[in-house]
Amino acid sequence: MAPAASVAVENLNPKVLKCEYAVRGEIVIHAQRLQQQLQTQPGSLPFDQILFCNIGNPQSLGQQPVTFFREVLALCDHPCLLEKEETKSLFSADAISRAKQILATIPGRATGAYSHSQGIKGLRDAIAAGITSRDGFPANADDIFITDGASPGVHMMMQLLIRNEKDGILCPIPQYPLYSASIALHGGALVPYYLDEKTGWGLEISDLKKQLEDARSKGIDVRALVVINPGNPTGQVLAEDNQYDIVKFCKNEGLVLLADEVYQENIYVDNKKFNSFKKIARSMGYGEDDLPLVSFQSVSKGYYGECGKRGGYMEITGFSAPVREQIYKVASVNLCSNITGQILASLVMNPPKVGDESYASYKAEKDAILQSLARRAKALEDAFNKLEGISCNKAEGAMYLFPQIHLPQKAIEAAKAAKKAPDAFYALRLLESTGIVVVPGSGFGQVPGTWHIRCTILPQEDKIPAVITRFKAFHEVFMAEYRD
Amino acid sequence: MAPAASVAVENLNPKVLKCEYAVRGEIVIHAQRLQQQLQTQPGSLPFDQILFCNIGNPQSLGQQPVTFFREVLALCDHPCLLEKEETKSLFSADAISRAKQILATIPGRATGAYSHSQGIKGLRDAIAAGITSRDGFPANADDIFITDGASPGVHMMMQLLIRNEKDGILCPIPQYPLYSASIALHGGALVPYYLDEKTGWGLEISDLKKQLEDARSKGIDVRALVVINPGNPTGQVLAEDNQYDIVKFCKNEGLVLLADEVYQENIYVDNKKFNSFKKIARSMGYGEDDLPLVSFQSVSKGYYGECGKRGGYMEITGFSAPVREQIYKVASVNLCSNITGQILASLVMNPPKVGDESYASYKAEKDAILQSLARRAKALEDAFNKLEGISCNKAEGAMYLFPQIHLPQKAIEAAKAAKKAPDAFYALRLLESTGIVVVPGSGFGQVPGTWHIRCTILPQEDKIPAVITRFKAFHEVFMAEYRD
Numbered sequence: 001m002a003p004a005a006s007v008a009v010e011n012l013n014p015k016v017l018k019c020e021y022a023v024r025g026e027i028v029i030h031a032q033r034l035q036q037q038l039q040t041q042p043g044s045l046p047f048d049q050i051l052f053c054n055i056g057n058p059q060s061l062g063q064q065p066v067t068f069f070r071e072v073l074a075l076c077d078h079p080c081l082l083e084k085e086e087t088k089s090l091f092s093a094d095a096i097s098r099a100k101q102i103l104a105t106i107p108g109r110a111t112g113a114y115s116h117s118q119g120i121k122g123l124r125d126a127i128a129a130g131i132t133s134r135d136g137f138p139a140n141a142d143d144i145f146i147t148d149g150a151s152p153g154v155h156m157m158m159q160l161l162i163r164n165e166k167d168g169i170l171c172p173i174p175q176y177p178l179y180s181a182s183i184a185l186h187g188g189a190l191v192p193y194y195l196d197e198k199t200g201w202g203l204e205i206s207d208l209k210k211q212l213e214d215a216r217s218k219g220i221d222v223r224a225l226v227v228i229n230p231g232n233p234t235g236q237v238l239a240e241d242n243q244y245d246i247v248k249f250c251k252n253e254g255l256v257l258l259a260d261e262v263y264q265e266n267i268y269v270d271n272k273k274f275n276s277f278k279k280i281a282r283s284m285g286y287g288e289d290d291l292p293l294v295s296f297q298s299v300s301k302g303y304y305g306e307c308g309k310r311g312g313y314m315e316i317t318g319f320s321a322p323v324r325e326q327i328y329k330v331a332s333v334n335l336c337s338n339i340t341g342q343i344l345a346s347l348v349m350n351p352p353k354v355g356d357e358s359y360a361s362y363k364a365e366k367d368a369i370l371q372s373l374a375r376r377a378k379a380l381e382d383a384f385n386k387l388e389g390i391s392c393n394k395a396e397g398a399m400y401l402f403p404q405i406h407l408p409q410k411a412i413e414a415a416k417a418a419k420k421a422p423d424a425f426y427a428l429r430l431l432e433s434t435g436i437v438v439v440p441g442s443g444f445g446q447v448p449g450t451w452h453i454r455c456t457i458l459p460q461e462d463k464i465p466a467v468i469t470r471f472k473a474f475h476e477v478f479m480a481e482y483r484d
Numbered sequence: 485m486a487p488a489a490s491v492a493v494e495n496l497n498p499k500v501l502k503c504e505y506a507v508r509g510e511i512v513i514h515a516q517r518l519q520q521q522l523q524t525q526p527g528s529l530p531f532d533q534i535l536f537c538n539i540g541n542p543q544s545l546g547q548q549p550v551t552f553f554r555e556v557l558a559l560c561d562h563p564c565l566l567e568k569e570e571t572k573s574l575f576s577a578d579a580i581s582r583a584k585q586i587l588a589t590i591p592g593r594a595t596g597a598y599s600h601s602q603g604i605k606g607l608r609d610a611i612a613a614g615i616t617s618r619d620g621f622p623a624n625a626d627d628i629f630i631t632d633g634a635s636p637g638v639h640m641m642m643q644l645l646i647r648n649e650k651d652g653i654l655c656p657i658p659q660y661p662l663y664s665a666s667i668a669l670h671g672g673a674l675v676p677y678y679l680d681e682k683t684g685w686g687l688e689i690s691d692l693k694k695q696l697e698d699a700r701s702k703g704i705d706v707r708a709l710v711v712i713n714p715g716n717p718t719g720q721v722l723a724e725d726n727q728y729d730i731v732k733f734c735k736n737e738g739l740v741l742l743a744d745e746v747y748q749e750n751i752y753v754d755n756k757k758f759n760s761f762k763k764i765a766r767s768m769g770y771g772e773d774d775l776p777l778v779s780f781q782s783v784s785k786g787y788y789g790e791c792g793k794r795g796g797y798m799e800i801t802g803f804s805a806p807v808r809e810q811i812y813k814v815a816s817v818n819l820c821s822n823i824t825g826q827i828l829a830s831l832v833m834n835p836p837k838v839g840d841e842s843y844a845s846y847k848a849e850k851d852a853i854l855q856s857l858a859r860r861a862k863a864l865e866d867a868f869n870k871l872e873g874i875s876c877n878k879a880e881g882a883m884y885l886f887p888q889i890h891l892p893q894k895a896i897e898a899a900k901a902a903k904k905a906p907d908a909f910y911a912l913r914l915l916e917s918t919g920i921v922v923v924p925g926s927g928f929g930q931v932p933g934t935w936h937i938r939c940t941i942l943p944q945e946d947k948i949p950a951v952i953t954r955f956k957a958f959h960e961v962f963m964a965e966y967r968d
Contacts, residue, residue, distance in 0.1 A: 007740060007776045009806035013647050013670075016810055024601060024816035032600075055819075060597035070562040077824070078558035080551070086570040113544035114784075114791040116516070117508060148632050148794065151818045159669070163497050181817045185643070186497075256491060292491045300598075307598040308823035310632065322493035326500055332508035333665045334635045335539075338822045339792035340561070 019184040022177050022443020023055050027427050031437045047435035051467065053456045054437045056232075056399040058305030058369075062460040066304055066365050068358040069347050071095035072102070073309075076111050076343055079103055094356040102343055111339045117332040119146025119313070120339070123346040127313055130349025135279035139315060145327065146313045146345055148337045150262050150298040153314035155182050156330050157258060157294055160323075161223045162188035168220035169258075170212065172203070174402065174444035174452070176232040176260070191215040191222055194447060197404065200393050201234035203227070205245045212253060224256035225249070230263040230274070230397025233444050233454040235377075237272040237396040243280040247291060256292040262312070263398040265302035268374035272396050278317060292318035299344045301399065303369040311341025311348075376464055377401065377457040383468040387475050399458060402441065405451050411482035423451040429478060434470040503668040506661050506927020507539050507938075511911050515921045531919035535951065537940045538921045540716075540883040542789030542853075546944040550788055550849050552842040553831050555579035556586065557793075560595050560827055563587055578840040586827055595823045601816040603630025603797070604823070607830040611797055614833025619763035623799060629811065630797045630829055632821045634746050634782040637798035639666050640814050641742060641778055644807075645707045646672035652704040653742075654696065656687070658886065658928035658936070660716040660744070675699040675706055678931060681888065684877050685718035687711070689729045696737060708740035709733070714747040714758070714881025717928050717938040719861075721756040721880040727764040731775060740776040746796070747882040749786035752858035756880050762801060776802035783828045785883065787853040795825025795832075860948055861885065861941040867952040871959050883942060886925065889935050895966035907935040913962060918954040 009017070035050045042048070052060060059065065071091045074081070076099050081087045087096065103109040105122020118124060124141035131139035147153040161167065162183065168191040171179045183190045193211045195201040208225070215222050227246060229238045238246075250257040259277040267274055281291050299311035316327065336342075351366075352358040377395040384392035384403040392403035407415075407422050415425030423440035430436055430453075441452030459467050493501070519534045526532070536544060543549065555575045558565070560583050565571045571580065587593040589606020602608060608625035615623035631637040645651065646667065652675040655663045667674045677695045679685040692709070699706050711730060713722045722730075734741040743761040751758055765775050783795035800811065820826075835850075836842040861879040868876035868887040876887035891899075891906050899909035907924035914920055914937075925936030943951050 007645075007803055007807050009804065009810060011647075012644050012807065012810055016644055016814060019813065019817065021813060021817045024813075024819070055598065057598045059594040060592060062592060065596045067564070070564075074558040074562035074565065077561055078554040080554075081558065081574060084574055086574050090565060090568055090570050090574070108544060108546060110543040110792070112549045112790040112792045114539065114541045148822060149819070155818075160496050160500055161491075163495075178817065185814075185817070306596040308594070308596045308820070310820075310822035319491055320493065323491050323496065326493060326496055329503065329505060329508075330500060330669075333503065333505045333662065333669070334639075335508070335633070336792070336794075338632060338794035338825055340824045341822055 015185050015187050019181045020177065020443070021181045022439050025439070025443060027424065027431060027439065028054050028437060030428070031431055034431070034435070045435070046433060047470070050435045050437060051459060051463075052437045053459065054439045054454075056301060056456055056458065057307050058399075058458050059307065061458045063305050063369065063458070064365075065306060066362060068092065068095055068352055068362045069304065069306070069344060072099050072347060073340055073343060075099035076102055077340070079109055079111070092358045094352055094358050098347075102346070111343075115336045115339060115342065117328060117336050118144060119337060119342050123342050126346040127349045131276075131278075131315060135276055135282070137279055137282040139278075143316050144313050145316065145331055146311070146337050146342045148310040148312070148341055149300055150260070150296040150312040150314075151178055152334075152337070153294070153296050153312065154178055154258070154260075155185075156327065157224070157256075157314075158182045158186045158188065159330060160326060161256065162186040165189055166219060166221055168215050168222040170208065170222060170225040170255070172226065172228060172231070174233050174441060174446055175226070176228060177443055179226050180445070189215070189220050191220060192445060195231070195234055195236070197393065197447070197450075200396075201231055201236040203238065203242055203246070205249055208249060222253075222255065224258050226258045226260065227277070228260040229277075230266060232260070232263065232398050233400045233402040235393065235395035235398045235400055235402065237267055237269070237274065239272070240275055240280070243275060243277060244284060247277060247281050247284060247286065251286065251291050256294065259293065259295045261295050262298040262301045264297065265370070266373065266399060267397045268370075268377050269394070269396045274397070278315065288318050290318065297345075297349075299341065299348050302348060303366045304348050306344055309341045309344050310338060311345040313345050372461050373399070373457055376459070376461055379464050379468065380455065380457055383472065387472060388479050390475070395457060399456050400454050401457060402444075402452050402454050405453060407451050408479065408482045408484045410484055411478070414482060423453060426451070426478070427453055430471070430474055433474045433477070436467065436471060499669050499671050503665045504661065504927070505665045506923050509923070509927060511908065511915060511923065512538050512921060514912070515915055518915070518919070529919070530917060531954070534919045534921060535943060535947075536921045537943065538923045540785060540940055540942065541791050542883075542942050543791065545942045547789050547853060547942070548849075549790060550846060552576065552579055552836055552846045553788065553790070553828060556583050556831060557824055557827060559583035560586055561824070563593055563595070576842045578836055578842050582831075586830070595827075599820045599823060599826065601812060601820050602628060603821060603826050607826050610830040611833045615760075615762075615799060619760055619766070621763055621766040623762075627800050628797050629800065629815055630795070630821050630826045632794040632796070632825055633784055633791075634744070634780040634796040634798070635662055636818075636821070637778070637780050637796065638662055638742070638744075639669075640811065641708070641740075641798075642666045642670045642672065643814060644810060645740065646670040649673055650703060650705055652699050652706040654692065654706060654709040654739070656710065656712060656715070658717050658925060658930055659710070660712060661927055663710050664929070673699070673704050675704060676929060679715070679718055679720070681877065681931070681934075684880075685715055685720040687722065687726055687730070689733055692733060706737075706739065708742050710742045710744065711761070712744040713761075714750060716744070716747065716882050717884045717886040719877065719879035719882045719884055719886065721751055721753070721758065723756070724759055724764070727759060727761060728768060731761060731765050731768060731770065735770065735775050740778065743777065743779045745779050746782040746785045748781065749854070750857065750883060751881045752854075752861050753878070753880045758881070762799065772802050774802065781829075781833075783825065783832050786832060787850045788832050790828055793825045793828050794822055795829040797829050856945050857883070857941055860943070860945055863948050863952065864939065864941055867956065871956060872963050874959070879941060883940050884938050885941060886928075886936050886938050889937060891935050892963065892966045892968045894968055895962070898966060907937060910935070910962070911937055914955070914958055917958045917961070920951065920955060
């Protein structure tokens with residue numbers, strides 16, 4: 001037997017081969033290559049830097065971390081500092097007291113020890129307190145599973161729920177491709193429901209029902225509904241009434257509600273606010289017995305944008321004790337999530353309060369980031385809408401715009417000739433002309449025959465005019481080349 | 485449809501239900517309950533603390549982190565410190581320069597950004613340099629995937645290799661139950677080979693061959709061989725000749741060699757040293773085309789014991805480009821591992837060197853930990869071997885002893901009556917009498933009819949005499965109660 005045969009690509013797990021993850025897909029890999037080329041051969045490309053607008057990664061584009069959070073992390077990483085006099089002049093008093101308080105909840109103050117597989121109890125208490133204060137309904141530390149970002153929590157739930165290709169998960173289209181990737185890896189069926197672009201990416205219960213019935217008629221056992229609120233890639237913020245209907249729908253149909261709420265702090269319009277699905281369910285009088293509900297939160301998003309720290313949690317309610325034991329078991333196989341991320345998850349749910357030494361600077365940092373994101377979202381939206389053949393909904397929340405590109409037939413044919421999806425063809429040309437990296441809509445799903453790109457609103461504000469200028473110049477040349 | 489039906493435990497993924505993970509299993513959960521009882525009702529149990537010897541978690545039992553590593557982490561978490569004068573009196577000069585050097589390799593110095601999905605290139609360069617210096621053979625940053633501890637790397641490889649229940653993975657018995665858990669979760673077949681207790685847990689190629697042929701005759705497509713060196717739970721360190729034979733076996737049989745090398749720094753005997761399988765393969769003249777090989781390393785073990793930081797890497801050699809693309813894709817679905825863990829992985833592979841300001845203190849901390857671990861291993865081994873019906877091999881390496889308990893027939897019957905495996909019965913009684921938490925051998929696998937426990941060597945040295953006294957007293961009472 002030839003050794004190589006054992007690892008020929010065609011002999012790998014077909015679920016892995018099938019899985020796709022566009023936000024780090026072909027175009028991004030190509031962009032990484034171009035970035036290397038710029039380093040080794042400066043001046044060899046028509047731009048002098050790559051601008052990664054493919055992924056919600058604020059600090060990679062210059063956003064600064066919130067000082068208070070980092071002070072606490074540094075002190076917890078090196079607790080000896082707490083005994084030194086110089087520390088008082090280097091760190092704020094409330095960061096010092098918060099670090100002491102956190103260390104006191106960790107058995108042996110050991111930030112280098114595996115914790116309980118759900119996360120350190122004291123940190124889960126803090127997260128539960130933060131949820132309680134956010135929602136006005138109680139949360140319980142036993143319901144919290146702290147995770148390395150939101151993704152492992154999503155995988156864990158898919159792993160639990162999906163038995164085979166006849167188990168379906170209702171997912172919005174367009175969707176964040178973690179969901180399609182995770183469903184593919186676990187061998188389930190993605191049951192799509194379409195967000196309505198015309199009504200600002202509205203979620204229609206009638207479409208949900210139709211898709212559910214359609215899937216059931218094909219023998220699919222639909223187990224859960226994924227809702228991303230605020231939306232990714234679509235940026236809509238659900239109205240309260242809409243959320244009531246979604247909760248009722250899940251209860252009536254016996255579905256687990258998987259609520260991706262990682263953009264809960266990212267709201268840019270005055271007429272919308274974030275409501276957690278748990279708050280909605282509790283305010284309807286639904287309790288533990290009515291609705292199995294998982295809420296995902298992450299330190300990667302919000303105004304904090306601490307993607308590299310890999311912190312997050314899921315709050316699990318409405319599951320029976322035996323099911324919770326299984327969730328715990330799966331969590332325990334990886335022992336625990338990283339303690340730095342755990343600490344950060346407790347901090348973002350309990351930031352400085354009025355009266356704390358850091359409050360004013362914390363508030364100023366937070367507001368500056370969120371206000372700037374709102375301005376950037378608006379500037380990019382306006383710019384897209386001024387271009388020929390582009391229409392773009394408002395980003396009410398999250399970190400993305402998802403404009404529709406009405407591509408000329410000639411461009412579609414050119415894409416076909418190049419063996420690319422038309423939106424991938426457009427995104428590739430954009431990258432090669434401008435260095436701007438976006439993700440083609442086909443990576444998220446879209447109504448067949450429509451073409452989109454997802455572009456983050458994250459380039460620093462002083463760079464936005466140049467982004468717009470470069471984009472506009474490219475788009476005009478592209479349209480001139482392919483106009484029907 | 486009753487909503488609860490959608491999440492009844494019997495409707496969960498049967499692979500999840502089948503999976504077991506003993507090191508955080510029933511006995512540990514019971515111990516956590518007892519620990520809470522001690523807090524709420526002090527004096528209600530025959531001991532005043534729970535001693536967790538179930539898991540290799542040194543800092544939970546009082547081991548202190550290595551100062552240099554934590555200094556660098558704190559500076560990278562809060563880079564503003566690098567601009568402050570007071571920092572020079574709080575941190576060693578080489579920690580400051582190392583932090584600066586690390587930050588310079590991170591685009592935008594952004595420790596809060598998602599990195600490349602394999603990890604930050606500069607850190608992978610450092611890890612590759614560390615491997616090169618360890619082995620005397622070159623390593624390449626492109627072959628390194630930095631992971632949140634070793635476990636996610638193991639899962640990733642199992643996910644790639646296992647297509648269905650006819651795909652087999654050769655695993656040592658006894659084995660660290662991450663392997664059995666991961667194989668179960670991915671729906672493959674664990675093909676056992678037995679380590680020989682009589683020869684100090686020797687790995688016999690003849691047994692490997694026999695088990696491979698046996699599995700093939702049943703239609704199992706055996707895809708990989710797991711070797712844990714130094715051994716977990718068994719503590720043996722493979723001899724060089726044995727490693728040559730293992731490498732040849734894998735090449736001849738077309739198997740991927742999955743080398744768990746996380747205990748590479750934990751060697752306690754003078755007549756053995758650690759050799760990576762890559763070094764062995766390269767010194768045999770085997771290159772990229774001869775052997776697909778994955779080496780797993782972790783910051784959780786060694787003298788560093790930084791379990792809570794979740795850092796580690798896998799070094800992948802001998803895989804074709806298309807297969808490597810698939811590995812990259814799977815890694816990218818979770819975006820990246822945590823940056824703190826990434827930095828720490830680069831540090832443990834490149835600790836301070838002679839001439840660095842921290843070298844002397846670093847060396848003293850490292851030596852004190854490893855020398856103490858060697859003494860603790862010896863003291864516990866000797867103590868076990870003095871007890872009636874217990875025989876215990878030497879821990880040449882790793883962090884565990886795996887004594888065999890020759891249980892009296894009466895004890896086995898009592899266990900049967902209590903619906904427990906005999907070793908689990910023993911471990912539960914041990915816990916309830918002494919507060920000492922060990923893992924029954926049945927969680928790792930053992931020759932049928934033999935019974936073992938795994939006990940870490942990690943209680944702090946000044947507590948070892950008391951552990952031995954408590955253990956001895958319990959064991960004598962237990963044996964007196966059940967002596968045939």
